[in-house]
Amino acid sequence: MSASPGKEPRTERGRETLRKLLDAAAREFGERGFHEASISGITRQAGTALGTFYTYFDSKEAIYSALVGDMSQHVARAATAGMSRDSNGTVREGEALAAFLAFARDHKEIYRIIDEAEFADPASYRQHYTGAAERIAARLEESVKAGVVTPGDNEIRAWAIMGMNVFLGLRFGVWDTSRTIEEIAVAAEALLSEGIAAR
Template sequence: MPEGAGSTERGGRPPLTERGARTREKLIAAAREVFEERGFLDTRIAHIARRAEVAYGSFYTYFPSKEAVFFEVADRLFAEMTSRADGPGAGASPAERIRHANRAYCEAYLRNAKMMAIVEQVATFNEEFQELRREHRATSIARTAHALRRWQRDGLVPDDVDPELTARALAAMIDHSLYLWIVQGDDPPAAERLLDTLDTLTRRALALPAE
């Protein structure tokens, strides 16, 4: 079967046995390692199969293409990046929640910096992957917008703030700032200073107190 044959359907046909499930997980782990080392364009199915110690032809039992295994890797990456981290506590102020969320997201970005760089690469030319990324981004934005509406009901955020558009704008600011710093190497004077600045800009955009 030629390189990249088959559709890019996410995940391919699921395995039916415990052994098959283990093999599929080995392929996913190996794919991430190879993508991080070689990038998406230079990665070949042969590289992934060899890293996973799986026969080349066996790859197609679990994934129809290189794109399909990449989508599985990226899907898990996005789920980790947008997962709800343990909060600072029930009585925490909005400012404390913003500070905690920004640092948790930064830590996740640092853990996944190599894959985040490749995600940006693939998003420039693969429309199906762009849709996957939009789906995960929409989940995160909806959660932030929900929090903003709750703060509006509590009288903490002005009523003229559009929750969804504000959530999108704040996410774009934080994402791009971290991308330039962590992926592009545009180092700020100090990491903590950058995060403090993002906290401050977020609070001021929402007219929230510092504490």
């Protein structure tokens, strides 16, 4: 959770206001998109005065970048929270996917906000996905060392797994929630674990 440089809150109350502004920004950008969203729309949704916005942020662009970074952190934390203690390998990746699907169902605005960064804030967009892929690759490295994942190119694998998760989340988390998270995660984990070629 970060304000514009030099505008970081120093009190608990300030941090609460910053949180309120970021949550309001998620609604405003999620509902109206980057171009139509406005600072006055954000402060209206937050129930704060317009001047309060500038206490923490320099511009619409600044709060949008902060919001993308904040959502990245939320996604990362949700995935980590979904992993059971001591799990590893493809089981852990299945748990991370299930947690991400649940997160996407509860925060349907996340796709709209992060995907629009490809246009509105390309650096944040790239950082979001690069960071997520690096976390997956690090988990795979660990699992290779533990002997539960075969050695291989974990960077390519990580981007493949992230892509799987993003599109399964879009299809079965945001567009259509008629199937259970369990069945999506089980099918994806089976693919990841054993592949689909007949032997």
